[in-house]
Amino acid sequence: MKRNTWQREAVRTELGRAEGFVSAQGLHSALHTSGSPIGLATVYRALADLALEGDADSLQSPDGESLYRACSTTDHHHHLICRNCGLTVEIEVDAIENWATEEASKHGFTEAAHVIDIFGLCAACTALASDRPTP
Amino acid sequence: MKRNTWQREAVRTELGRAEGFVSAQGLHSALHTSGSPIGLATVYRALADLALEGDADSLQSPDGESLYRACSTTDHHHHLICRNCGLTVEIEVDAIENWATEEASKHGFTEAAHVIDIFGLCAACTALASDRPTP
DNA sequence: ACGCCTATTGATAATGATTGTCAAAACCAT
DNA sequence: ATGGTTTTGACAATCATTATCAATAGGCGT
Ligand SMILES: [Zn+2]
Ligand SMILES: [Zn+2]
Ligand SMILES: [Zn+2]
Ligand SMILES: [Zn+2]
Numbered sequence: 001m002k003r004n005t006w007q008r009e010a011v012r013t014e015l016g017r018a019e020g021f022v023s024a025q026g027l028h029s030a031l032h033t034s035g036s037p038i039g040l041a042t043v044y045r046a047l048a049d050l051a052l053e054g055d056a057d058s059l060q061s062p063d064g065e066s067l068y069r070a071c072s073t074t075d076h077h078h079h080l081i082c083r084n085c086g087l088t089v090e091i092e093v094d095a096i097e098n099w100a101t102e103e104a105s106k107h108g109f110t111e112a113a114h115v116i117d118i119f120g121l122c123a124a125c126t127a128l129a130s131d132r133p134t135p
Numbered sequence: 136m137k138r139n140t141w142q143r144e145a146v147r148t149e150l151g152r153a154e155g156f157v158s159a160q161g162l163h164s165a166l167h168t169s170g171s172p173i174g175l176a177t178v179y180r181a182l183a184d185l186a187l188e189g190d191a192d193s194l195q196s197p198d199g200e201s202l203y204r205a206c207s208t209t210d211h212h213h214h215l216i217c218r219n220c221g222l223t224v225e226i227e228v229d230a231i232e233n234w235a236t237e238e239a240s241k242h243g244f245t246e247a248a249h250v251i252d253i254f255g256l257c258a259a260c261t262a263l264a265s266d267r268p269t270p
Numbered sequence: 271a272c273g274c275c276t277a278t279t280g281a282t283a284a285t286g287a288t289t290g291t292c293a294a295a296a297c298c299a300t
Numbered sequence: 301a302t303g304g305t306t307t308t309g310a311c312a313a314t315c316a317t318t319a320t321c322a323a324t325a326g327g328c329g330t
Contacts, residue, residue: 005325007278023316025316041282041318045278064195099228103253109261111261115253118244122244137306180289273330274327281322282319284317284320290313299303300304
């Protein structure tokens with residue numbers, strides 16, 4: 001059976017505290033900073049479990065890191081993510097879901113899943129960026 | 136300036152020979168098998184260059200590997216990929232592009248890029264899978 | 271509350287992909 | 301052909317993630 005440990009709870013809590021998507025490493029060092037002695041491997045396991053149970057969303061960052069987030073809904077949805085500060089907006093659009101499904105079956109594909117994410121600069125980060133242009 | 140070496144050409148050729156997306160490691164061992172003494176680091180560099188120049192598309196596999204493909208068009212497009220055999224179908228839909236752009240600006244995001252990929256089982260692999268069900 | 275069984279933890283090693291290093295080799299304009 | 305520069309490749313280094321496995325600690329039955 002599945003046991004309740006303070007470690008799992010700590011990961012769940014810290015994940016809830018995060019604004020956007022975080023990496024296992026990031027979550028672990030955040031926990032460490034706030035005094036928790038939790039082990040790195042445990043954080044990896046807890047996050048994988050949360051994702052399996054549907055309590056956390058996961059995606060691959062553009063450079064191949066696995067990122068996790070506790071989203072407000074457990075329904076299927078997608079994300080608009082600030083590549084600078086991590087601010088994340090949840091997106092749920094039936095039209096897109098239907099498009100993906102139809103596109104797959106149109107070409108004879110089955111068991112189709114899709115990866116749809118938008119990365120950009122949020123309004124705040126855009127403002128900051130315009131103050132300090134690239135030299 | 137950029138020089139022409141047989142190594143770059145070999146990578147370009149082998150990438151063209153591949154049906155779908157391939158990893159740097161996979162391309163390297165394919166080249167090795169066909170007798171080429173090209174180095175692994177060189178394959179990584181060549182693929183990165185091709186992607187930079189727009190001559191190759193790249194994406195992250197669901198488990199975080201970087202995959203590359205020489206697509207038939209250099210225009211912006213997306214992919215429908217068989218997760219078993221790698222067969223890839225190129226998808227180009229303006230409606231999706233517009234949706235992504237609008238969704239980003241609607242929330243104040245700028246410099247938005249998007250990741251849109253569909254993974255499934257192609258018709259052939261679906262047929263094979265039904266012959267040998269999971270025991 | 272106690273003890274036992276087993277799931278879980280965590281320090282550490284192992285893995286696997288990717289990148290950095292740097293001397294030797296290969297390009298290419300002259 | 302020669303020389304200056306770029307590219308290569310064997311190898312080490314990095315980095316995220318996973319595997320090990322002895323030690324720990326839930327939680328059920330008592
Ligand atoms: Zn931001
Ligand atoms: Zn979806
Ligand atoms: Zn297939
Ligand atoms: Zn697009």
